[in-house]
Amino acid sequence: MNSTEMKDISTMKQKPYRLVGWDTKLEKTVVKVGDVEIGGDELTIIAGPCAVESHEQVMTIAAGVSQLGIKLFRGGAYKPRTSPYSFQGLGLNGLKMLAEVRDVFGLRIVTEAVSIETIDLVEEYADVIQIGARNMHNFDLLRRAGQARKPVLLKRGMCATLEEFIFAAEYILIEGNSDVILCERGIRTFNDHTRNTLDLAVVPAVRDISHLPIIVDPSHAAGDYKKVIPLACASVGAGTDGIIVEVHHQPEKALSDGPQALSFAMLSRMIDQVNQIASIVRQDVVTLAT
């Protein structure tokens, strides 16, 4: 082995994550979406339904969350469902409804791209491109998201280690897109009292090795609306930069993930509680990370 090869190997050892790690950047990344700064001083809240189901549904929920002061709206137009017989999303029509939500309420849109075939449309219509847990290992899709001119919300795969999660983000940064928001959404364990086990320790663990913002999705971890607010509060205590949460005006009629959807009243309670906790811990999170 010559000295250049040896140097390559030792550099790799020191900096396994070349772009996502602290070695290449001294300050925490702040991702700007409209006038919202994810990873900045304020805790960010993203809320909306699991899926865009109809014009009436999406406009009603957008009105409700917007009244509560939320600025970022979530909702899937393309849904990666376990069963091929389940509702798969409204596709392009759904994206057009989300664009209307932005026009009418000024909400910025977070929506999922499930494939290389659909990411062009998602990039055109969304403000933030979500890559879901099931696609965290889809390296072609990650590279394509890295070529996008919109921020990417990257969810942790349900069986991914921290290292695999961070390397997935590296795939996006390496293509030139450094606006990446990581998202913990629960992992598979032997526990069966929640849909997934929320791994809150990953929040400070990410801070240790990466400058990227990390948010938490308590909805897909809980799988049950009753557990969402406690998990959201705990996430803020653990230092998350934000919460992404599912909301529905008629959860019993939702076409996907109804059991974990918060009502507007519950969302309002969640916002009050997480903001109180943020006022205690947030400054520390921001100072210690930089």
Ligand code: PEP
């Ligand atoms: C979602 O956000 O609706 C979703 C499908 O999430 P995940 O990829 O985390 O399962």
Ligand code: MN
């Ligand atoms: Mn969902």
